Amino acid sequence: MSQPPYQSQQVRPPAVAGLFYPAEPSRLRADVEAMLQAARPAGDTEPAGAPAALIVPHAGYVYSGPTAALAWAQAEALRGTVRRVVMLGPTHRVGVRALALPGCRAMDTPLGPVTVEVPPQVEALAAGGLVVTRPDVHAAEHSLEVQLPFLTTVLPEASLVPLAVGRVTPERAAEALRPFLGREDTLVVISSDLSHYLPQAEARRVDDATIGRILALRAGISHEEACGATGVNALLLAAGERGLRPRLLGAATSADTAGTPDRVVGYVAVGFYDPPGS
Template sequence: MSQSSQSQQSQQSQQVRAPAVAGLFYPAEPARLRADVEAMLAAARRADDGGTAPAALIVPHAGYVYSGPTAALAWARAGARRGQVRRVVMLGPAHRVGVRALALPGCRAMDTPLGPVEVEVPAQIEELAAAGLVVTRPDVHAAEHSLEVQLPFLTAVLPGASVVPLAVGWVAPDRAAEAIRPFLGRPDTLVVVSSDLSHYLPLAEARRVDEATIERILALRADIDHEEACGATGVNALLLAAGERGLVPRLLGSATSADTIGSPDRVVGYAAVAFYEE
């Protein structure tokens, strides 16, 4: 690494990424945000059947008014690993800035209205960076919401856990799975893939498409496309890795934006899925 690259990386490592969608996708005011997150988690826990702790989750990432209750179903289940998990490896799609890799934000923490979450770059991810699969791209993360919206839930459910935030660009699912395999099933690590389902279809069609997508996820079929899930690459990567490890997926809940305040003419679909050791 050149001296200038080392200097740039050192400067980036001291930065804290500011929230980009606080006040848009979720409340910016800390007390209100905490109350909303805790209320959604409480409702999710009431619906929880007390299943075992998951090794991985698929969680939606829209505004909380739309997908928050569905996201809470997944994060509430992660609460069974509170005090055990010290890092969350998180993959979410890069919606705004293209990149032909998995992108790290190049910061030491990602801030939220509930406080900062430490960013960790484990040795396994450093190895993937040396191979060119992982890059440091603050611009990819600057306005990206797919990972950010998960952080208030993470701080509420797994306080003190660090995050390995990987924005997924144009890479093949089997390559993205290389960032999941080293951590899947580790007692100190939770893997989270952030993804919504179909986008902007009429309600009846959206439900039909989403039901078919969920059926394939539960069958560990890693053939989801980006019309069916905006985070398809991360979802497929997790399905590949989960199949190799023998994990069992379980649907925790699904919904659409029309279930809250969205129009039934153009809806977005959501699902919460947990993956368990047999």
């Protein structure tokens, strides 16, 4: 690793509070709880069970928050059971040819800090260079940060393994998921939006095709189809090996919430579940 030990004594401060989501704690808590309440299944809806993994969008809450809440509401079934969330999200600002840890003991949010954990399985991946410690990669990155207010609300006792995904193959990225996927005490979260800046009708066509491939567990999704494609593809590979079943929880575009229809960003929430009787 570039900065042993894996965790220093520092706390990473929020980079996009006040931009992607409210910085004022009471407003942020109210917004998150309202989105979760709207996302909870109706009483007559068949429960999906507790998810082993989720795909969650990561735009500003005004755009993708309701779709993200559809995924995080599923994780409420894991409260008291899951003690760790392994989260992969793409790098938007600083490049790296690895999966990057932030090198801190916690990631702060307006709702309080989330403890960072580096399990032995992740430490072992550093020996081959797959995982590195790069605070600069995380400093201004939003793809993981925007999930944290949902995480600390839904699973307040869980620690976080935050991996910013750089230029690695999905097969390599899947190495970071296999030790954890399907463990009773761990939830895997992949942070990704779908298509970017297409007109609404074209975006729906492209996104529907991408969602179809996700639901069929067919890896090979491109970065034009999903900005977090590496993490998504890694999950599809590992989920297929474990026999997990994906379930579409919801999809939208920015034009469905607060944007204009001429240039939209697509969002999807997908849960991955053990088959019945397993």
